[in-house]
Amino acid sequence: MRGMVRRFDAILMMGLGMAIGSALAAQEPGVRIGLTYTPGSQPGIYLVPVRGADGDSVRRIIARDLEFGHRLTVIAPDSGAVVPTGRFNYPLYARLGAAGVVQLVLQADGSALVTLHDVVAAQAQETRRFALPGPRLSPAWRLAVHGIADVIEEWVTGTRGVAATRVLFVRGGALWRIDSDGANEQPVPGVGAALGPAWHPDGRSIAFARMRDDGTSVVVHELASGEERRVRTGAPLSLSPAFSPDGKWLAFAAGESGTDLYVVPVGAWDEPPLRVTVGRGSTNAQPTFAPDGRRIAFTTSRLGRNEIYLTDADGANPELLTSTALTDAPYRADPAWSPDGRFVAFSTQIDGRFQIATISLRDRAVRQYTTEGINEDPSWAPDGRHLVFTSSRTGTRQLWVLDTESGRVRQLTRGAAARMGAWSPRLLSVP
């Protein structure tokens, strides 16, 4: 592929002519022309080399984001390839297998002008200017570049990408974070000890359990200010917080001889939490909300073994979810409700080891995704397609990312052991 691309670059160089600007002027904004996306297909997108000191960095980040998104096939020639400056030779890109061409021009003011060309229609389809907050290569700058990749993915597929996200995780008992592409791995400033982190849907605050010598309790932490509130429960243990998708409620487990689920309105931390489950001494923990906020999946030991249950958010209609096709060792835990509402991902014991599986809420069909090592604690990306989970397959526990459509995995963290990954919501509010 590489060789082919290089051969055609010489031809591209000759394709001078009409300015891109006039092609853009001819396009009515917001109108889709020829580039259509069929789920399951992976249209080829040609990433034109980017001029400027940061051009290679920008293009490399975007190319990797699109690859990690698994919805597009990236066609990216060597950075030394010639940058087309005039009229696009659309038939050439078509022969390279590209349905779209992305052209990115770094502006003098530090912003980036990005254009998606529809190869079939032979014209520019979308264009937008993106601010890139400095300093270059800083976490904020990288997040903005990830945001470009996410919008490109949305232009082509109709679904916003998930590159501009981060994953919280626990390393050595402390809270860390990492960008979705594995960059910027660092402790979350001002948090310290934490277990079982969860994101508020606005991406600005998080919750986790903090284990101390005198007890473990749920703490809500605002990322910008570092302000913390311990959730009042009156019990010696509270853990496994989860925010409702509308951001208005925090669910968690609390108790002593057993734990039950409770909910409390976000911000109303002095109000007594409302009890959701009646566990009668069993463990009821790890709540996860349905996208509409009306149902909660959770782990319970009320049957004498660990299973995933469903309940209405007010406690009505509890029912066993994980009952069929799971006759091996009786242990299910770590439920995570997919953002599209269709699945609950969880850990299940198979041949003595824990593996990642999903269960369909429509027909209760179970699909197992992992076999190698011990695999636990799934957390969905906001696209409802990718999962981050903990795996021991390399000998230490590390975070891995799974594409539930292709089954492909990639390692996210390296180094000291990492676990309890929590995938953030989209962190950029690009319109």
Next chain:
Amino acid sequence: MKSSRTFPLVLAVAGVLTACSRVTPKTEPAPATPAPAVASAAAPAPAPVPSSAPVAGAPSAGTASTSVGDRLAGATGTVAGRDLATSDPRAVLTEMIFFDYDQSELRSEARATLDAKLAFLQANPSIRIRVAGHTDERGSDEYNIALGMRRAAAAKRYLVDLGIAESRIAVVTFGEERPINTESTEAAWAQNRRDEFEIVAGGTGNGPA
């Protein structure tokens, strides 16, 4: 923190030397030796230890704990096969109990270990303890935090049901976060599924044990 196992013994011997000439009053509040109260349970990663640590095996310890031993031996003789007259109170109170996989029910030997603690707690109303529940590394990390609490609460409930005031027993869980043995073997897991007991008040009385 590994040296914490030898501390009480050294101090117990020291206690004998000063205690021999004195008459021990019946109302002696604290039979425990004056070892640091935080010595046992708070160790982040203690070395593997046998499940029962007969710290009071030294010849002089029998003399040191006579007053407590008299009271307890008169009532129950021996507990869990140990002669209370030769047991160091601190060692008895801090002896761990162990659990089956994913269970918080007390085994019979765990109940016997708790019976021994019960006697000391009844005899010394000023002592307050903290029970810390732990799990092995298998299973959900978060679920194990809750399981550890159930294990701590099971020990507390047993002692409370036998008459110890609830306010004297605090419970805490460390889930799978603080293993005794970090290996991934059945033996290590069995060591890690435990309750640890820490004396948080009343165990540092300055009288002879």
